[in-house]
Amino acid sequence: MSQDSYHPPAKKFKPGSPHSNPNWRGAMQPGPRKQPVPIDQQRRGLPIYQARAQLIGQLRQLESAVIIGETGSGKTTQIPQYLYEASIGRQGIIGVTQPRRVAAISLAARVSEERKTELGKLVGYSVRFEDVTSEETKIKFLTDGMLLREAIGDPLMRRYSVVILDEAHERTVHTDVLFGVVKTAQRKRKELGKLPLKVIIMSATMDVDLFSQYFNGAPVLYLEGRQHPIQVFYTKQPQSDYLQAALVTVFQIHQEAPSSHDILVFLTGQEEIEAMTKTCRDIAKHLPDGCPQMTVMPLYASLPHSQQLRVFQNAPKDHRKVIISTNIAETSITITGIKYVVDTGMVKAKKYNPESGLEILAVQRISKAQAWQRTGRAGREDSGICYRLYTEDEFEKLEKMTVPEIQRCNLASVVLQLLVLRVPNILTFDFVSKPSQDSLQSAIEQLDLLGAVEKKEDQLILTPLGKKMAAFPLEPKFSKTILISSKFHCTEEILTIVALLSVDSVLHNPPAKRDEVQAARRKFISSEGDHMTLLNIYRAFKNLGKNKEWCRENFINSRNMMMVLEVRAQLRDICIKMSMPIESSRTDTRNIRQCLAHGMFMNAAELQPDGTYTTVETHQLVSIHPSSFLFHCKPACVIYNELLHTSKCYMRDLCVVDADWLFEAAPEYFRRKLKRTKN
Ligand code: ADP
Numbered sequence: 260m261s262q263d264s265y266h267p268p269a270k271k272f273k274p275g276s277p278h279s280n281p282n283w284r285g286a287m288q289p290g291p292r293k294q295p296v297p298i299d300q301q302r303r304g305l306p307i308y309q310a311r312a313q314l315i316g317q318l319r320q321l322e323s324a325v326i327i328g329e330t331g332s333g334k335t336t337q338i339p340q341y342l343y344e345a346s347i348g349r350q351g352i353i354g355v356t357q358p359r360r361v362a363a364i365s366l367a368a369r370v371s372e373e374r375k376t377e378l379g380k381l382v383g384y385s386v387r388f389e390d391v392t393s394e395e396t397k398i399k400f401l402t403d404g405m406l407l408r409e410a411i412g413d414p415l416m417r418r419y420s421v422v423i424l425d426e427a428h429e430r431t432v433h434t435d436v437l438f439g440v441v442k443t444a445q446r447k448r449k450e451l452g453k454l455p456l457k458v459i460i461m462s463a464t465m466d467v468d469l470f471s472q473y474f475n476g477a478p479v480l481y482l483e484g485r486q487h488p489i490q491v492f493y494t495k496q497p498q499s500d501y502l503q504a505a506l507v508t509v510f511q512i513h514q515e516a517p518s519s520h521d522i523l524v525f526l527t528g529q530e531e532i533e534a535m536t537k538t539c540r541d542i543a544k545h546l547p548d549g550c551p552q553m554t555v556m557p558l559y560a561s562l563p564h565s566q567q568l569r570v571f572q573n574a575p576k577d578h579r580k581v582i583i584s585t586n587i588a589e590t591s592i593t594i595t596g597i598k599y600v601v602d603t604g605m606v607k608a609k610k611y612n613p614e615s616g617l618e619i620l621a622v623q624r625i626s627k628a629q630a631w632q633r634t635g636r637a638g639r640e641d642s643g644i645c646y647r648l649y650t651e652d653e654f655e656k657l658e659k660m661t662v663p664e665i666q667r668c669n670l671a672s673v674v675l676q677l678l679v680l681r682v683p684n685i686l687t688f689d690f691v692s693k694p695s696q697d698s699l700q701s702a703i704e705q706l707d708l709l710g711a712v713e714k715k716e717d718q719l720i721l722t723p724l725g726k727k728m729a730a731f732p733l734e735p736k737f738s739k740t741i742l743i744s745s746k747f748h749c750t751e752e753i754l755t756i757v758a759l760l761s762v763d764s765v766l767h768n769p770p771a772k773r774d775e776v777q778a779a780r781r782k783f784i785s786s787e788g789d790h791m792t793l794l795n796i797y798r799a800f801k802n803l804g805k806n807k808e809w810c811r812e813n814f815i816n817s818r819n820m821m822m823v824l825e826v827r828a829q830l831r832d833i834c835i836k837m838s839m840p841i842e843s844s845r846t847d848t849r850n851i852r853q854c855l856a857h858g859m860f861m862n863a864a865e866l867q868p869d870g871t872y873t874t875v876e877t878h879q880l881v882s883i884h885p886s887s888f889l890f891h892c893k894p895a896c897v898i899y900n901e902l903l904h905t906s907k908c909y910m911r912d913l914c915v916v917d918a919d920w921l922f923e924a925a926p927e928y929f930r931r932k933l934k935r936t937k938n
C-alpha cells in the first residue's frame with residue numbers, strides 16, 4: 260500500500276458551474292450495476308486475502324502487532340476469522356473493539372453471516388445495554404467502552420486470548436485508555452505464567468509509530484490495499500455555506516454522471532443530514548427527463564439500525580445512491596459502489612477547555628488525515644473523484660492529525676474508571692498520549708465535588724459513593740443522580756429519565772409533518788422542561804400497554820422506546836443489587852427536579868437581566884436549543900444535559916430548577932463560583 264496513490268494532482272472547481280475535467284466527462288457512459296457475488300467469493304476477493312497465509316504465520320508468532328490497511332481491505336471482518344480458522348487463540352475469546360456501537364453490531368452481523376452461523380453463537384457482540392453473546396462465542400465484537408468496563412471486573416482479561424484494538428487511528432478516549440489496560444494485562448499475565456494475551460492494533464492510517472513504540476516495538480505489518488487513483492478537486496473560493504455547496508455539487512454530479520456511480524457526502528450531524536436528505540429528495544422529484552432517479556439515504560450513529568443497513572444495499576436499477584453521512588463512513592463502515600465523495604471539510608466533535616471545565620460538541624474543521632480518509636472512500640472499486648468544498652489553501656491550514664479525544668474531553672469518567680481499576684497514580688498512568696495535567700486535575704476536582712473521591716495520605720482513593728457510581732455504565736453525573744434519588748423518594752422517575760437520556764432520541768420529528776408532530780406532542784409538554792416532558796411521554800407509553808400503534812400516532816420512535824425499557828430495567832437491577840429503596844414520587848415533580856439539580860449542579864445556567872443565559876460553572880454565554888420544549892420560555896434557572904456549539908452555544912435537554920436547590924447541593928462550590936463573578 261502506498262500513500263502516494265492518495266495524492267493525485269488536485270484541481271479546482273466552483274460548485275454550481277460545470278467544471279472542465281476531460282477525464283471525468285470522458286467517463287460518462289452508463290455503467291451496469293454489478294450482480295451480487297456469493298459471500299465466500301466476496302471474502303476471497305478482498306485485498307487482504309492475498310496476504311492470508313503470511314499474516315497467519317506472522318500473527319501466530321507475535322505477541323503484539325500493529326496492522327495498517329486501507330479501509331475496506333478486510334482487516335476487521337477477516338483477521339478475526341483468519342485467527343479462528345488457524346486455531347490461534349482458540350483457548351479463549353478473540354475480542355475486537357470498535358469505537359462505535361453501530362459498527363460493532365453491523366460487523367458482528369456480517370461476520371456471523373460469513374461464517375454461516377446465527378448471530379450470538381460463534382460470533383457475537385456486546386455494546387452498552389445490549390449483550391448478544393453466549394457460551395459458544397469465540398469472536399466477539401464490542402465497543403471499546405464495553406471492554407473497559409469488563410476490565411473492571413477482570414483486569415487480566417482472562418477470558419480473552421486475543422484483543423484486537425481496531426480503528427486505533429480514531430484515538431477515542433476509550434481506545435486510548437484500553438492501550439494502557441491491555442498492556443498491563445499482557446505484562447501481568449506473562450509474569451504470572453498465565454495464557455499469553457495477544458494484542459493486535461489495527462489502523463487505517465500510517466502514523467502508527469506511536470502504537471508500535473508503546474507496545475515495546477511491536478512489528479508493523481502493512482497490507483497491500485487496492486486503492487484506485489482518485490482525482491481531488493478544491494473549490495476556487497472559500498465557501499461560506501458548506502451545506503449549499505454540498506447540495507449544488509451533488510446535483511451537478513447527478514446531472515452528468517451515469518446512474519451506477521454512487522455519491523457519498525460528508526456532513527456533521529443528524530439534523531443537518533435529515534434536512535439535506537429531504538431537500539435532495541424534493542429536488543430529485545422535479546428534475547428534467549433523462550436525469551436518473553435518485554435514492555437518498557441518511558447515515559448517522561443514532562439512525563435506527565434497520566435504516567443504517569440500507570446503505571449496504573444496491574439502489575434500484577437506474578437509480579443513483581446518494582449517501583449523506585457523518586464521519587461514521589470515514590472508516591468504520593465500508594460502503595461499496597462509491598465513485599464520488601463530497602467532503603464539506605467539517606465534523607462535529609468534542610472540544611474541551613480544562614481551565615473552564617467546559618466540554619462542548621462543536622462543528623469544526625477536520626484534520627488532513629481525515630480529509631485523506633474521506634477521499635479514499637471514492638477509490639475502493641475503481642478510480643474515483645473527490646470534491647473538497649474548501650480551497651487548497653484552506654486544506655493546507657488544516658491540522659495534520661486529529662487530536663486524540665483524550666486531549667480534548669472531560670476526563671471525569673476516565674479517572675473514575677482508572678481508580679476502579681486500581682491504577683495507583685492517575686497522574687503518572689502510562690497513557691499513549693498524555694492528557695494535560697490540567698484536565699486530569701480538573702477531572703479529579705469534579706469527582707471530588709460529586710463526592711466520588713477523597714485524598715488519603717496523598718493518595719487519591721474512591722469513596723464508597725464513588726465505588727457505587729462506577730458500577731453504573733453511565734457518566735458520573737448520571738450515576739450520582741440515580742444514587743441520591745432515594746433521598747428524594749423518586750428513584751423510579753430518575754431511572755426513567757436517565758434511561759431516556761441514555762438512548763437515541765425517542766422523539767421522531769419528520770420535517771414534512773411539523774404541524775402534526777406539534778399537535779401530537781402538545782398533550783405531553785411540561786412547562787418544567789424536557790426531562791419532565793420525556794417522563795410524561797414514557798408514562799403514557801407505559802400506561803397504554805407499550806403500544807406500537809400509539810408510538811406511530813404520536814411520532815415516538817418505538818424501537819428507541821423499547822430500548823429505554825431495556826436500559827431502565829438494567830439500571831434498576833444495579834440499584835436492587837445495591838439494596839437501594841426504589842420509590843416513586845408519583846405526581847410530585849418537585850422532588851424529581853430537586854434530585855436532578857443535586858446530581859447535575861455542575862451543568863446549571865442562569866437567566867441574566869438582559870435576557871441571555873450564562874452557565875454557572877464558566878459564565879459562558881449559552882442559549883436554549885430550538886429542539887427544547889423550553890425554547891420560547893425564559894425560566895430563571897435551569898440544568899442542561901449537554902452543550903452544543905453550532906452558530907451559537909446551545910444547551911440541550913433542560914429542566915427548570917430552583918437556584919436554592921443548587922446551593923444546597925454544593926454550597927462550597929457555589930460560594931467559590933460567586934466569589935469569582937464578583938471579582
Ligand atoms: P476494513 O476493516 O479493512 O476497513 P472490513 O473488514 O470492515 O474492512 O470490510 C471488508 C469488506 O467487507 C467491505 O469492503 C465490504 O465489502 C464488506 N462488508 C463489511 N461489512 C459489511 C456489512 N455490514 N454488509 C455488507 N458488506 C460488508
Ligand code: MG
Pocket residue numbers: 331334335336425426590591
Ligand atoms: Mg475496519
